[in-house]
Amino acid sequence: MAEPKTDAKPYDPLSVEPRRYQEWLARGYFHAPVDPSREPYSIMMPLPNITGTLHMGHALNHTVQDLLTRWRRMQGRNAMWLPGTDHAGIATHVVMERELAKQGKTRFDMGRETFLEFAWQWKEKYGGLIYSQIRRMGSGCDWDRVTFTMDPAYYDAVMECFLRLYQKGAIYYGKRMIHWCPKDLTSVSELEVDHQPVETSLWYVRYRGADRGPDVIIATQRPETILADVAVAVHPDDERYRNLVGRLVIVPIANRPVPVIADRRVDPAFGTGALKITPGHDPLDNEIGADHDLPVMVVLDEGGRMTPETGSYSGMDRFEAREAVARDLDAAGLIEKREPYKTNVGRCDRCKTILEPYITDQWFVRVKELAAPAIEAVRQGRVRFHPERWTKVYLDWMENIHDWNISRRLWWGHRIPVWHCANGHHMAGREAPARCPACGGTALTQEEQILDTWFSSAAWPFATLGWPKQTPDLAYFYPTSVLATGRDIIFLWVVRMIMFGLEFMGDAPFTDVYINPTVLNIEGKRMSKSLGTGLDPLDYVEQGYGADALRFALTLRCSQGQQDLRFGEKMLEDVRNFNNKIWNAARFVRMHLEGFAPSAGGGTPALIDRWILSRYARLARTVTESLDTFEFDKAARALYDFIWSEYCDWYLELVKVDLYRSSLESARRRSIQHTLWTVLEGTMRLLHPIMPHITEEIWQSLPHQGESIVVASWPESNALPIDEDAEARIGTVMAVVRAIRSIRADLGLPPAAQLAPMLRATADAKSMLESHRDYVATLARASGLTIAGDGSATLGTVGTIADGVGVLLAVSETDRPRARKRLEGELRAARAHLERTRRRLDDPEFTARAPVEVVEEERRRDQELRGRERLLQRYLEDLG
């Protein structure tokens, strides 16, 4: 492993990160071969689309997966993170066809074969881009296992899934009303419908009664579908229309008589309470029509244009036809009114075209039987969601799951392995059978449609490992450990993986599902390239912040409490500063590590060493526990606070007192070196999962065991002792230092002025302070410090009480007013506090009902505050 390249004062991530990543790759650290002697840990990357580039959401999601993988590897697991990409049928179609449209072409001009060639070229060209971006983020994926959903072996696995479901009768075929995109010419999933509010009109249209019967007025948003009306429906209890049910009314323009029917699904409060029934163009009408044995009429074609049967409207676009029909109705005197109306329209998630309810031949998976075990797996806790609240979201949805429309009228994807014969029979198989088993016919054609992208990605956790072959990989890594993803694809993907895993492997595909927050910009708006609010993570990385900074900034805000994470560049500045802090702390440590060898041991640690070692032990616990419970922000915050506040601001400053002492003994030096090294080296390991590059760079610059921090061991927190005595004593030192600094600042004393404060302490604290007087004197710049017993007199001083120690400073005549102000302020605060404590202790309810420890604590505090009040009062009097 290379030596650190630079010792510059500011840390430069750009000169470190790509180099370190290359080394890791070259040494194969991210490849996890099957090894039955070790416990596996595996994560399957939520596969990005080949058309995609890395966005901030990926940056967060990948950081989480990478830190989990790196952490578990350091804990000794055989950790494997499998990367891959998705062919993403419709998404890829949309971008490719947009490209074709620029040349004035459609995919139909090219034909299926040519288009697929074009698609493969596209995949070759853009499919690799996202991988290089992933690598730039430091993600330690097992690149030997990278998988594309249309790789031959994966393709075969998808076929196997379909065939097995087909054979067990879980798949059916037929004409169904689905969400249809008239631009992409395919069905789309109900989960991929983007509902958006829109301003439109509600037309009130008069349908004349047949045979001189009464007229009825219906309200509709879609006059163009009037031509396909087959009935008018009212609520059975609606008194207004009681005498109308069973009679006929005339559909305007079409001049067809249709029945008035009664159905409970009609809302009498909406519009006029009368609903036109158009089973060919509306899902509710389709249901009602089917229940009343009404025919289905269709007046729009697959492109959303009026059919040839519509006479003068023939060929008109649906929106054009809407106005035309409305005009004609108006001319015929049949429009009672037209009012503005706000409603929601469903748009194609990919191309934003308004979708049509449309009836075509579709393939479906009967999903209830697959859902039942998937529900059980979560109920029984075999699959756990983090944060836990997503469990309910999952269960609620699964309990109301609808059959799954898996066919898409696209070309780029897995073609459905079914053959149709001329007599309407169909049969499944990888190859075309010689003749139809049902009728013996030989005129067989393959199904044109392909499978929904989510059908293929549902097999991701096992198809990537060689299934249906019983490979060693599959046996070893399945089921995987954690699935980390965003909440937007819980229904589309997570539920389907659980169903497929249970169906085909007999086991849920993972034990834990971590749902990461959604990354928003600093205004709280969704990031979107089209809105110009998208932020390219790689831009920030290359601007000089580096991948580590981005990873840490995201991790620091990756809490379970909130579903969103607001991101702004300021956050990267903060982490850049943090990295610089770490970098310079390491430089400092290195400067003082001359002649140090860890093997020599540290001898007897001083109190300050014991203190930082104890704090480090706590850090190791916090970080480990936080990672274990998916509370990544806690881990990051603990590291940040420890490194900056405790290690740098306090320990390094304390240790300088010893290091710069003219009479530093070699034993003391060795013990300092050992502590500096132990804590920094260990902290780098604790930080490595979040910031892999800088920690490697620093770790390599320190004495270390092993060839890389990537494969170093995780600090075993149980082996690190907590030293409460050292923590308490150094806590007192810190409080005293802070008190002196505070007095100095309040009095506006120049920094050059060496102070001569007096500390008054009880015997125990006094002896501790005496042995640590140099630390206090140096850190507080108070060379004239004296330490006295509890009873000594004080005159003309300002003072405070820090952790039970009186801190006093003689005050000059000119400083008196400021000193008095300070004392009065402190006294006021103490009295206010005391009053609160008093009120509690005077409350018999409190002393009777609160736990003994709490009451004791309150008494102790009361005593302390009384002492404090007394002393402050005396200081004030002494000040004169």
Place this chain on the structure above:
RNA sequence: GGGCGGUUAGCUCAGUGGUAGAGCGCAUCCUUCACACGGAUGAGGUCACAGGUUCAAGACCUGUACCGCCCACCA
């Protein structure tokens, strides 16, 4: 319409029923030999609102308001 989050310092957010916290920003001071991408000291909060439970509520319960997300979509 139903469900789920959120509402804490100017901003972004932590916060296990028992003395309200961090980072940034702000103010004052410090170019001391790891770091000015730094150090020190401060100012700044009726924890959205209203009830309730409790000796004790920012935390628990019930409502309300606002912000956001998801589901269902009355044509």
